[in-house]
Amino acid sequence: MEPGSARNPLTQLRRGVLEFCVLALLGQEEVYGFDLVRRLSDVDGLVTSEGTIYPLLSRLRRDGWVSTTWQESESGPPRRYYAITAAGRHALAGFSTEWQRFRDSVDTLLGTGTGHDKNRDSHE
Amino acid sequence: MSDYSDAIVAEYLRRLEHAAATLAPDRRTELVGEIAEHIAHARAAGEVTDEAGVRDLLDRLGEPDDIVAEARESEPEAPPFNPYTGPYAPPVQQFRTPGIGLEIGAVLLMTLGSLVPFVGWLAGAVLLWASRRFTVGEKILATLVVPGGPFTILFVGGLMGGQSCSSSSTTDGAGNFVQGPTTCSGFAFPPWLGVPLLIIALVGPFVIGGFLLRRAGARASLEAPIPVFAPAPGTPRWGGLEIAAVLLLSVGGFVVPFLAPIGGLVCAWISPAWTTTEKWVATAIASLMLLLPIAGLVALRL
Numbered sequence: 001m002e003p004g005s006a007r008n009p010l011t012q013l014r015r016g017v018l019e020f021c022v023l024a025l026l027g028q029e030e031v032y033g034f035d036l037v038r039r040l041s042d043v044d045g046l047v048t049s050e051g052t053i054y055p056l057l058s059r060l061r062r063d064g065w066v067s068t069t070w071q072e073s074e075s076g077p078p079r080r081y082y083a084i085t086a087a088g089r090h091a092l093a094g095f096s097t098e099w100q101r102f103r104d105s106v107d108t109l110l111g112t113g114t115g116h117d118k119n120r121d122s123h124e
Numbered sequence: 125m126s127d128y129s130d131a132i133v134a135e136y137l138r139r140l141e142h143a144a145a146t147l148a149p150d151r152r153t154e155l156v157g158e159i160a161e162h163i164a165h166a167r168a169a170g171e172v173t174d175e176a177g178v179r180d181l182l183d184r185l186g187e188p189d190d191i192v193a194e195a196r197e198s199e200p201e202a203p204p205f206n207p208y209t210g211p212y213a214p215p216v217q218q219f220r221t222p223g224i225g226l227e228i229g230a231v232l233l234m235t236l237g238s239l240v241p242f243v244g245w246l247a248g249a250v251l252l253w254a255s256r257r258f259t260v261g262e263k264i265l266a267t268l269v270v271p272g273g274p275f276t277i278l279f280v281g282g283l284m285g286g287q288s289c290s291s292s293s294t295t296d297g298a299g300n301f302v303q304g305p306t307t308c309s310g311f312a313f314p315p316w317l318g319v320p321l322l323i324i325a326l327v328g329p330f331v332i333g334g335f336l337l338r339r340a341g342a343r344a345s346l347e348a349p350i351p352v353f354a355p356a357p358g359t360p361r362w363g364g365l366e367i368a369a370v371l372l373l374s375v376g377g378f379v380v381p382f383l384a385p386i387g388g389l390v391c392a393w394i395s396p397a398w399t400t401t402e403k404w405v406a407t408a409i410a411s412l413m414l415l416l417p418i419a420g421l422v423a424l425r426l
Contacts (some may be wrong), residue, residue, distance in 0.1 A: 015197065033158065034165035041184065049186020054158040055195035058151070076168025077161065 014046065019056055019065075020099070021046060023084055023092040026066060032079035033057065057082065065091055129178040133163055140188035147195055155195055159185065222347045226255050227340040229405035231333035233412065234266065238273020238329075241423075243415045245273035247408045257340040266329075266336055274326045279423070365395050373406060377413030385413035 018040070025031060025039060037053045040046055047053060060066045065088035073079045084092070140159055144152040166172050166181050185191070233248025252258065252266055270277060369391035376384030392398060392406035 015194075032165075034162055034169070037162065049184070049190055050162070051159055051185035051188075051191035052194035054155060054162070055191065055198040058154060058158075058195070059198040073168070077164045079165070080161070 014048075015056075017099075018046060018053075019060060020092055020095045022053075022056065022060060022082075023065060023088050023095075026082055026084040027089065027092060030069075030081045030083045032071070032081045034079070036082055060088070064088075129172075129175050132175070132178050132182070136182050136185075136188070137163075140191065143188040143192040144195070147192065151195060155191070159191065220350055222344040222350055223399075223401070224257065224337065224340045224344050225399075225401045225405050226251055227257055227337055229408055230255060231266075231337055233408060234273055235329045235333050236275075237412055238275040240412050240416050240419050241276050241279045242272060243419065244412050245271075245276060247412060248273070251405075251408060255340070257343045258336060262336055262339065266332055269332045270325050270329045274329045277322070277325045363395075363397060365391050366397055369395060369406060373409050373413060377416060381417040382414060385410045388413075 021040060021043070022036070025036060031039070033054070036057075037047075037050045040053060041050050057066070061068060061082075065085055066082050067085050069081050069083070070078050071081055137156065137160060141152070141156050144155055147155065162185065163172075163181065172178055172181050230248045230251035233251060234245050235248075237244030237248050249267055253263055255263075258266070369388045372384045372388030372391060376388055389407060389410040392403050392410070395403070398406070
């Protein structure tokens with residue numbers, strides 16, 4: 001990470017969105033830490049370094065949006081499974097609505113995406 | 125996994141731990157534990173079989189500094205890292221309003237201190253002239269209002285015995301006593317002047333002293349706060365040592381002359397809670413109490 005990148009708007013945007021991506025993944029099923037990190041890491045452009053996801057998971061746990069349980073594994077050390085909580089689902093629902101509006105608006109201004117076309121079509 | 129791969133992982137975790145030293149202890153333990161777990165799971169998954177695999181795994185994890193920076197960013201509710209907090213931190217720099225211990229010591233010694241003739245007042249005068257909070261005019265006023273202090277006046281009066289008068293009588297040839305002329309030695313004010321003067325001499329220094337202390341206090345309150353190191357938690361300003369010092373320096377001197385004031389002096393100077401100024405005031409009082417019995421003996425012999 002280059003100096004000052006913490007203030008980089010894209011870094012901030014990615015950080016803000018990433019936690020809801022975690023919640024979205026956990027909304028489908030319980031996932032253990034390593035697996036969760038790998039799945040997020042495999043999404044293009046979402047995660048710059050896998051290690052930075054763990055502090056995010058800690059915060060989600062402290063905020064009560066996810067809960068964790070330890071489970072024995074047949075191969076390897078015990079696994080810490082992450083599950084979304086009711087509060088997490090509520091936050092995720094709120095974000096999903098806001099994200100669609102936000103995405104469409106940004107797309108319109110940038111001239112990218114479908115939102116722009118729709119708006120232009122309806123305008124014309 | 126080779127020993128060398130283990131060494132690479134150990135080195136990575138050591139760097140992470142070092143970088144995480146800026147985090148709260150429980151956060152640091154948690155973070156390092158999670159990253160170590162991640163590595164263990166990657167190994168258990170069989171994706172790390174050689175040195176290249178280890179290096180790839182660690183590259184994907186990212187630089188320890190970046191992970192720690194993220195951990196700090198992810199805690200907006202926590203105060204920003206402050207090197208002056210935490211278990212191994214030096215005490216927080218604190219400030220106190222300037223005290224007027226020196227000035228209080230000066231006035232006390234120049235008034236009540238004159239109970240020990242000359243020496244007590246002189247010690248007070250030294251403190252008075254050492255103070256930065258009195259003007260030269262105030263220092264001259266305090267010095268000249270009653271040089272030697274109010275009680276020295278009584279002491280000097282006692283030594284000189286005021287005015288003593290005697291008359292000689294002779295016996296004449298018939299055996300009658302004949303009253304000779306009365307001769308007086310020494311000097312005395314007539315009562316109508318002497319008594320008010322004595323009262324003024326006794327009360328004046330206290331009044332002037334109180335007046336000067338108020339002005340010194342007002343000036344001290346305008347001064348810049350003084351940086352002080354907070355005493356270690358649980359160190360009260362007045363602990364057993366300080367109370368012992370005060371007792372030994374005050375009543376102790378009357379009960380066990382010489383030894384008690386010396387003990388009090390030692391207590392005062394080894395006190396971790398008192399400032400240097402306070403210790404010097406204690407020293408002035410101690411020297412006073414050391415001289416008290418000497419002055420008493422001298423007075424008795426005279």
